[in-house]
Amino acid sequence: MVRTIAASLVAALLATTAGSVAAKAADDQDATARKERVEKLNARIEKRFTALDKNKDGSLDRAEIQATLGKAFDRMDKNHDGVLDADEIKAMTERASQRGGKAGEMAEARLKRADKNGDGKVTKEEFSDAEPRWLARADKDKNETVTKAELDAFLAHREKRAETGAGKAGDSAN
Ligand SMILES: [Ca+2]
Numbered sequence: 001m002v003r004t005i006a007a008s009l010v011a012a013l014l015a016t017t018a019g020s021v022a023a024k025a026a027d028d029q030d031a032t033a034r035k036e037r038v039e040k041l042n043a044r045i046e047k048r049f050t051a052l053d054k055n056k057d058g059s060l061d062r063a064e065i066q067a068t069l070g071k072a073f074d075r076m077d078k079n080h081d082g083v084l085d086a087d088e089i090k091a092m093t094e095r096a097s098q099r100g101g102k103a104g105e106m107a108e109a110r111l112k113r114a115d116k117n118g119d120g121k122v123t124k125e126e127f128s129d130a131e132p133r134w135l136a137r138a139d140k141d142k143n144e145t146v147t148k149a150e151l152d153a154f155l156a157h158r159e160k161r162a163e164t165g166a167g168k169a170g171d172s173a174n
């Protein structure tokens with residue numbers, strides 16, 4: 001009896017070890033994929049930051065963010081009535097989808113988020129208020145300005161999170 005218990009203990013231990021080795025390999029693969037994804041996204045965020053920083057002072061203020069969002073809105077608002085309707089939103093998400101990956105889904109999610117009153121349309125005001133999520137997250141002191149230091153800290157935090165696998169790293173770079 002004792003022997004049997006010992007044997008099954010060993011078997012159980014072995015099984016657990018084998019299982020965890022396999023799990024660890026999958027984890028490692030996951031972690032690498034996750035890390036690559038975050039690094040790619042971070043590079044894109046950094047690029048956007050530089051592009052948005054019109055006066056090149058190394059920080060993004062509210063005016064710079066609004067100006068860019070306003071311009072993006074005007075490009076999507078094909079009939080220039082100050083509202084993105086269902087057709088315009090569809091055209092825009094389809095265009096984004098062509099960029100591949102989750103760009104279309106992300107654009108759609110962002111427009112949905114912007115549509116505060118849920119009428120399926122997005123006004124310019126709603127759109128300008130819905131700043132990209134990464135901007136809001138990066139702005140640690142909530143002064144509506146994102147400095148390069150804040151951005152760097154935010155990107156480093158994302159990479160660290162990707163390495164440890166804590167939380168989901170599926171933030172949008174939109
Ligand atoms: Ca600036």
Ligand SMILES: [Ca+2]
Pocket residue numbers: 077078079080081082083084085088
């Ligand atoms: Ca329109």
Ligand SMILES: [Ca+2]
Pocket residue numbers: 138139140141142143144145146147150
């Ligand atoms: Ca800030």
